Amino acid sequence: MKVFIGSDHGGFELKKQIIEAISDMYEVEDLGPFELNPDDDYPDYAKKVAESIAREDAARGVLICRSGNGVAIAANKIKGAYAAVCFSKHHAEMAVIDDNANICCLDADYEGENPVEIVKSFLSSEFAGMETRHGRRFQKIQEMEKRD
Template sequence: MRIALGCDHAGFPLKQRVASLIQAAGHQVIDCGTDSNCSVDYPDYARKVGETIIADQADRGILVCGSGVGVSVAANKIPGIRAAICHDTYSAHQGVEHDSMNVLCIGARIVGEEVATELVKAFMSAEFSSDERHVRRLNKVLDIERDALAGRF
């Protein structure tokens, strides 16, 4: 799997650990920055990760900021991105299995390295369910996105 990885300055220290974990699991890391703990704006990196997925250069993405909220909000503005902040392993795998989440958002100031490790493992190992109810619900989410893009509300 190709995983786009991005963070702001608050997420930078955890990003290194996440990148190592992705590689150790046999997946490819596509580094979308940042490359230091110097202050940067999280929407820039959420955009880079989202655009990488939309361009089919990555299969999924992981974003890390201080709380996880900012990158989640920004990434969800990109059509085709379904990002969620997860601070527990159930949400990290269930979000993929039931909701076709394609971007995991983590708050580096909220969870420690060990919890982040478990979140990333749960996210990477999960696959979307083809159960009729999950497909039906995903299609309704996609309908909302299409209506918004068409200016219907």
């Protein structure tokens, strides 16, 4: 599976840790930033990851900022991107299984569960399927996207 990853300055160090931890299991493409810049803006990296996910079926994404919320809001503006803020392995699993999320958004400042383990749970989970009630709900979300 291909994994696109990006962050702003707030998630820069955590992004490096995650890349190191999952690179032997997945094909990881870092979409930036490539150097720490305290003046960068999370929407720029969220857009890159979300557009990459929307173009490539079976790919997943990871986005990191200080809260996780900013990158999630920005990524969800791109049709075909389904970003979820994941604070735990359980959140990550359910985001995929129930909601077909394809982007895991993390906050770099949260001191809860290990973020690497959260990402691994997200990447190893599979959607319940279009024939389930979750699929029916996901189809309704896709219909909402068509209104734009």
